[in-house]
Structure formats: structure tokens, C-alpha cells
Amino acid sequence: MWNSLKSLFSKSATGPTDVAASASSAAPSSDSTNPISQRAETPAQTRGQIQAQANQLIDTGNQCEEQGQLERALAQYQAAAELAPWFPRAHLNLGNLRLLHGDAVAALRFYEEAARLDPHYAAAHFNRGNAHFQLAQLKQAEAAYRQALTLQPDFIDAAVALGAVLDQQHAYEAAIEIYRSVLVKVPNYAQVHRNLALCLQKKNRFLEAIQSLRHALALAPQLADTHVALANALRDIGRVKEAEPQYRQALQLEPQNWDAYHGLLFALNYRPEYPPQILFEEARQFGLTLAQAFPARMETNHIEKMEEFSKPRRLRIGFVSGDLRNHPVGYFLESVVSALRDFHPDLELIAFSTYDAHSNPDHAQLDDLARHFQQRCHAWHPVAHLQPAQLEDLVLQNQIDILIDLAGHNAYNRLGLFSRKCAPVQVSWLGYFATTGLSSIDYLMADPISLPADQEPFFTEKIWRLPETRLCFSAPRSKVEVNPLPALNKGYLQFACFNHIAKMNEAVVALWSRVLAAVPHSRLLLKSPPLVEALAQEDTLARFAAHGIGADRIVFAGLSSREDYFRAFHDVDICLDPFPYTGGTTTMESLWMGVPVISLTGQHFLARQGQGLLVNAGLSDWVAQNEDDYVRLAVDWAQNVDKLASLRAHLREQIMRAPVGDAERFAEHFADALRQMWQRHRASNIEQ
Known part of the structure; x- marks a missing residue:
């Protein structure tokens, strides 16, 4: 922080x-709390x-x-x-x-x-x-x-x-007011324009934020962090092509600006024109740069004597994440942590939360899911306030055997910690969908469907495949029930996508336009935070109009409470998955609300995430093999609403019994993988 x-x-x-240029004098004092003892x-x-x-x-x-x-x-x-x-x-x-x-x-x-x-x-x-x-x-x-x-x-x-x-x-509105008052007095304060923009973004006023950031850069183009902030804002409204040069400009100004690197690598996944080789090389270069700044430690973490290798003991598993809370990562992790704790006593779970609000000493900002992780893990460490060396020391003190990164290049990551190799075995899982670029991370957890063998060369980590799925969905803490198929009463079909608008590239708009054209009177509901702004809506309507889709066919919704988010599915018959950046949390939450998802198969890890989820939910027939097949699936289901209504009625129960929702089954596979990783590590040490 x-x-x-x-x-x-x-x-x-x-x-x-x-x-202070000067200070007034004060009367002498004999107060013993004075840090200067001599008086x-x-x-x-x-x-x-x-x-x-x-x-x-x-x-x-x-x-x-x-x-x-x-x-x-x-x-x-x-x-x-x-x-x-x-x-x-x-x-x-x-x-x-x-x-x-x-x-x-x-x-x-x-x-x-x-x-x-x-x-x-x-x-x-x-x-x-x-x-x-x-x-x-x-x-x-x-x-x-x-x-x-x-x-x-x-x-x-x-x-x-x-x-x-x-x-x-x-308190974003209060902060915005403070920053605006400063700018009245000092209108050319570039960093305050940037701070103002960051608060505007958090209030979903993206276009205002971009204006403030451009103003800041006009005043101080040498500020790398402002280029990063502008790039993030552009990415968040779907203008990824404009974002990329801003990230690269920040890196020219500061070659070790990690936020710029993380943002760039994350944003490149939105670009369908970039092949896996390009993305891999960018990530690998980041890993090399990070390793120069955070070289691996020379000493080995808690070296065991040779004769102690055969003695049974609990494996100490560390989770490093800023998302151990109400967040998509937390939603997937919740049931897994409980199953590991309940059924695998040979594992000791230690959480390192990098989320800044969790470092508040009174823990006032722990939400219900964060409290769940705090209670279910054997140890809970809020670490956002720690400097890199302090965090390294804490991990070493906890004698972690297997350290798991749940962030990748997402916010609150601590990849520098993993570059230092503070645990004997290090793993990337859950929170990211591509290589981290770090050779110091030993394994990346995948599954047989989402990561084909021909994609393995594009990872610095060794691929460890769980037998069924790499992700396990936790039933949401929501009381919103599945409703009957809305098309039965409305007389028309409503498609939807609740993914972030940044995933909606031109190829996606073109294919969804084909779907709308092929299903008469159908509509498309788009729900994403940037769509609260009128200009963002106008831009989106123009993109569909270029493919012959009128404004009356598009419905917008912005940010809402979590309960209202689930209620929004009551107006949806079928969800459409974007590509190549497919849905994860949104896909599973859609299925949980009885709404099936059409997903397009892809060639690489991220592009096959939707396929991996659907196959492991028992919905392999909802995976389209090409764009024509995508349209065909939409048309076929639109013409068979009785069958669609039947699927909706039992889909929630189906997915929670399937591999993608069975936490006890997943935890068995996950725990076995951890044990095997540790056995390999021990075997390699014995051989040496």
C-alpha cells in the first residue's frame, strides 16, 4: 500500500x-515518551x-x-x-x-x-x-x-x-471532491488528475477518467504510472488496441514498471490476432526481467535431513492471492478449501492475502467470504502492507512446502515473491489463464480439455493436468432461485452476455450479429460496468449497426448488487460466450441460474476455458466447433423452447453433481496432485 x-x-x-521550512518553539517537557532519552x-x-x-x-x-x-x-x-x-x-x-x-x-x-x-x-x-x-x-x-x-x-x-x-x-465520491478542490488551486497538478481518474473509474465513470488521464499526460508525459492507468481504462472499455501502446510507453519510461508489464500481458489475451508464440515470448521476457530484479534465493527453504524425507508429516500449502474474498477466484476456491480442510488432514492450508483492505489491523474490511477463508485455513496472514523482503521472511518462517499463486498477472499479485523461489515447489493455478513467464514456478495446473498437448511449448511452467477439470465451482451464497424459461411468456428469445465488454472484439460482434439475424425477434442483453455510460452504449450500438442489427435488438445493463446480478438471469434464455477470451465465473453462474451457454472451441488455454467448463458440466453439446456451428446451436435451441425449458429446470442440480461442481471429488484430485508434486521434489533431492 x-x-x-x-x-x-x-x-x-x-x-x-x-x-517544514521552520517550526515554532514549545515549552520544555519531561515526558518520558519522548524518543530522545537525553534531555x-x-x-x-x-x-x-x-x-x-x-x-x-x-x-x-x-x-x-x-x-x-x-x-x-x-x-x-x-x-x-x-x-x-x-x-x-x-x-x-x-x-x-x-x-x-x-x-x-x-x-x-x-x-x-x-x-x-x-x-x-x-x-x-x-x-x-x-x-x-x-x-x-x-x-x-x-x-x-x-x-x-x-x-x-x-x-x-x-x-x-x-x-x-x-x-x-x-469513499470515492469524497475523494473525487477533494481532488477537484485541489485542482481548483493547482490546475496543472498531473498526479492529482491521475488520482481523480482512478476514483472516477471505481465509480464506473470510465470516459471521464480517460479524459482526466489524457490531461495528466499532457502535463507530465514522463509519468509511467499515468500511462499504465490510461491503458487500464482503455482496456476496461474494450479499446485494447489503444491500450497496448500506452503500456509499452510506460515500459520505455520505466523498464521495471511491473504494473505496466502485468497490464500488457493481461491485455494481449484480448487480442485474437496474436498467436500463442507472441504471447509466450512477451511473458518469457517479463520473467527474465523480473528474475533480474528478484533473483532466486541462494539458501534452500527449510532443508530436511535425508533420513527425514521418509517420515510422514503434513504438507504445508500456501495460497498467495488478493482475491480471497467476494471475487471470482474466491467463488471458485470456497468449496475447494472446505473440502481440503475436511477430508485431507495431511494438508495444512496457509493463506497469504495480498488484498490491501485485509491489512487493516482490526480486520474491519473482511467480507463474508474472506472470513470463511480465515476460518477454514489453518493460518491466515494479511500481507498487503509488507515489503517484498518482509513477505519472503514470513513465507520462509511458515516453512511452506508448496506455494500456489492464484493471481498470475491480475491485481494484487506478488510474482516477485515467486521469482525469489521461497518454497521448494511453486504452482500457478486458478486465477490466470496463460503462462506467468516465470521459470521459477514449477507447475501450472490444467486439465485434458482446456490445454491441448501442442500448447505446452508456450508455457515456462511444466503442465500438470488434473484428471477432469482444473476449476471447481462453489454454489453462490445467494437465495435467488431459477425461474421458468422467460421465452415461454415473452414470445421471443433473449440472448445475453454478462462478461466484461472488453472481451467483445470485432469478431465477437460479427458472430453475435449473425445469431441475432438468424433468430427473428431475438434480443441480446449486454451487462458490463462500462455500459452504464451513454457514450459506451452508443459506441456498442454503432458496432452492431455496422452488421445490420438495430438498436431495438440490444439491451444494456450495468453494475448491480450480487443478488440483482443473479436476478438478471431471470430475463435470459441463452448466454453467448465471447472468444478468444471466454467466460469463467460468468459461465458457471449462468449455468447455476439455469441458463446454458454457447461457447466456441479454441486452440489455446484461454480460448478453451469455456469448453472445459461445459464438458465437465455435462453440456458438451453446447460447444460449437466453428462459427457456423455456433449460429446453428443458437437457432436449433431457439426453435426448441420446450426442451430448453426442461434443461433450465434441472441445470443447477446437474452442474453441482458434475465434476465441475463436486468439490469433494475435485479436492481428492487436487490433493493427490500436490502429494505427487511433493514426492517428485523429494525424489529429486534424494537423487542429488
Whole structure:
């Protein structure tokens, strides 16, 4: 969290330099909580002279910091504090050095002492807020920033920081208001335009966000993170071709901008014109770059003596993810974790949650699914606030045998941890659908359907196939029931796609237009967050109009609550899967609501995800072999609504009994795979 926060402030706000040009004096104090233990009474007539000497020491310390001489800087600040223990500026600078070294707890003590010595010292309250922010103490950070602004209303950095902490607390409208007020005073503050855009995105105001980001880049084209933010926004409204050069520009500016790399590799999966060889080479290059920054550790994790290899013990399985919560990854993982815990006592499950809201000390932002994982795993570690080295140490301390990445290039990933090889066996599973590009990850879990043998050369990981399916669906925590087929009452068929609009490339629009043309009076419901905006709707209608489909055939829906999301299926007869980026969670949730999905088979892993799910749900006849077959399936089922209604009535029960929904069956296969991986590792060590 702190790394992302630093980019929001000016240098004086985040760096170790003194943020105040001067400080008022305060009365002496004998408070034992002062971080400076040595304290002496100073005659009033010499206080000004001593303060001037202390200021000189601090100024010299600031110069040392600028030159990277941190030890000398520390010595200057300590001398200033010992000379004038009542001088708040000395404590402030000592706190800044502690914060620079990642010790926010120690820094906070110095900042609090500076604020105690001078309660009107706005810089002390501001930096106190920074320390609280680094410690994920968001409410305390917010209060400190507000105090700084009360004392100094024109304290721009404090206002920007307040916007950031409101953003972290999901108070997006309040953050937007703060950022707009800053821009009234400082209209050319590029980073604030960027921060504003990020909040607008979270309120699904994508086009406004893009406008703000373009403004930010016009002011500061050298800011790589702003190029990344613009690329993400463009990708999220389906303009992936425009997003790609923005990611690449960010990487030219900062070759180790990991967010740019993750975004680029993720976005390339939306591009059907790129063959697997290109995607593989891009990922492999990322892996090489990451390995240079995070080389594998020389020491081996918890080396076992040779004679101990044969002794039975529980395998320690670590899950690393930012999605151990109400999120698609969490929805698939929920029943699997429970089945592993209940039926496989030889496995010890340890969760490392990288989601920032989970690092709040009081766990106030754990949702119901996060609490489930916290209770069902043997250990739960919120780690978003940890620096890379701290996370490595925690994993090593937990003596993880098999470390599983559930994120890939998605948000909140910690691939740098996997590059360091902090566990003997490392695995990629569930959260990503292509190679990570890391040679340090030993295996990628797949299945016989979703990943053909001829695709294995396009993975840096060895492919480990589970016998049936790589994914297991958990029944949603929803009380929404399946309703009768709506076409029986409406007199027309309604198709739908609830996948993100970014998956709807031109080939998809063309094929869906063929479906609508072949099924008279049918309609297509598109439900995706960007479609709340009128301009996004107009753009989508224009894309279908180019294929002869009128606006009366397209229905839009945006973001909704989870319960309303499920209720939206009550108006849907058949769902249409996009390609080559097929659905995963949306496919299974559609089936759970009794709505079958037509999916087009593909050649590579991601393009066959829909096929793998449908076959393992007992719906292999819903997989189209080509585009003509896709249209034929839509027409055939539209002409047989009685059969479609019958399927709808029992589909929920069918999928939960099938391999894709049987968690106990899946956990058996999954646990067996983990044991075999460990046996291979032990055998290779014995041979050596």
C-alpha cells in the first residue's frame, strides 16, 4: 500500500526531507515518551541560539540525505534532537528517516512527539498521517491529514493524501471532491488528475477518467504510472488496441514498471490476432526481467535431513492471492478449501492475502467470504502492507512446502515473491489463464480439455493436468432461485452476455450479429460496468449497426448488487460466450441460474476455458466447433423452447453433481496432485 501511496505526493511529502521550512518553539517537557532519552533544561535567553544551531544540523542532515548519505544524516538529526530536545523539527526529521527505512512504528513515535511539542505543527500531523497510512491504519491517517489541513488549509500535499486515504476506504465520491478542490488551486497538478481518474473509474465513470488521464499526460508525459492507468481504462472499455501502446510507453519510461508489464500481458489475451508464440515470448521476457530484479534465493527453504524425507508429516500449502474474498477466484476456491480442510488432514492450508483492505489491523474490511477463508485455513496472514523482503521472511518462517499463486498477472499479485523461489515447489493455478513467464514456478495446473498437448511449448511452467477439470465451482451464497424459461411468456428469445465488454472484439460482434439475424425477434442483453455510460452504449450500438442489427435488438445493463446480478438471469434464455477470451465465473453462474451457454472451441488455454467448463458440466453439446456451428446451436435451441425449458429446470442440480461442481471429488484430485508434486521434489533431492 505504501509504495502506491508514495506516487501520490510531492517529494516533500513522501521523502525523508523536512516538510517544514521552520517550526515554532514549545515549552520544555519531561515526558518520558519522548524518543530522545537525553534531555536538559535550556535557559530561555539561549533558546534561540540553540535552535539556530539545531536548524543548521538539520539542514546539513537534509543535504546528506539528498546525497544518499543516510548514516551521516541520522547523526546530524540525532545531534539536533540532543541539543534541542524541545525542538519539534528535529523529531520530525528523525521520523522521516525511520519511515524511509520502512519502520513506520518508530517513525510514528517521532511524529507524535513533534506534534506533542507543537500541536500547531501541520507538517508533524501530515507525516503522522503518512505513518498511519503505511501501517494500514486508515481512520487514524484520515484524522491526521484532516488535522494538518485544519491548521494549514492550503497544505496541498495533505489534501492529496486525504484523497488517497478516502480512496482506500472506498469513499470515492469524497475523494473525487477533494481532488477537484485541489485542482481548483493547482490546475496543472498531473498526479492529482491521475488520482481523480482512478476514483472516477471505481465509480464506473470510465470516459471521464480517460479524459482526466489524457490531461495528466499532457502535463507530465514522463509519468509511467499515468500511462499504465490510461491503458487500464482503455482496456476496461474494450479499446485494447489503444491500450497496448500506452503500456509499452510506460515500459520505455520505466523498464521495471511491473504494473505496466502485468497490464500488457493481461491485455494481449484480448487480442485474437496474436498467436500463442507472441504471447509466450512477451511473458518469457517479463520473467527474465523480473528474475533480474528478484533473483532466486541462494539458501534452500527449510532443508530436511535425508533420513527425514521418509517420515510422514503434513504438507504445508500456501495460497498467495488478493482475491480471497467476494471475487471470482474466491467463488471458485470456497468449496475447494472446505473440502481440503475436511477430508485431507495431511494438508495444512496457509493463506497469504495480498488484498490491501485485509491489512487493516482490526480486520474491519473482511467480507463474508474472506472470513470463511480465515476460518477454514489453518493460518491466515494479511500481507498487503509488507515489503517484498518482509513477505519472503514470513513465507520462509511458515516453512511452506508448496506455494500456489492464484493471481498470475491480475491485481494484487506478488510474482516477485515467486521469482525469489521461497518454497521448494511453486504452482500457478486458478486465477490466470496463460503462462506467468516465470521459470521459477514449477507447475501450472490444467486439465485434458482446456490445454491441448501442442500448447505446452508456450508455457515456462511444466503442465500438470488434473484428471477432469482444473476449476471447481462453489454454489453462490445467494437465495435467488431459477425461474421458468422467460421465452415461454415473452414470445421471443433473449440472448445475453454478462462478461466484461472488453472481451467483445470485432469478431465477437460479427458472430453475435449473425445469431441475432438468424433468430427473428431475438434480443441480446449486454451487462458490463462500462455500459452504464451513454457514450459506451452508443459506441456498442454503432458496432452492431455496422452488421445490420438495430438498436431495438440490444439491451444494456450495468453494475448491480450480487443478488440483482443473479436476478438478471431471470430475463435470459441463452448466454453467448465471447472468444478468444471466454467466460469463467460468468459461465458457471449462468449455468447455476439455469441458463446454458454457447461457447466456441479454441486452440489455446484461454480460448478453451469455456469448453472445459461445459464438458465437465455435462453440456458438451453446447460447444460449437466453428462459427457456423455456433449460429446453428443458437437457432436449433431457439426453435426448441420446450426442451430448453426442461434443461433450465434441472441445470443447477446437474452442474453441482458434475465434476465441475463436486468439490469433494475435485479436492481428492487436487490433493493427490500436490502429494505427487511433493514426492517428485523429494525424489529429486534424494537423487542429488
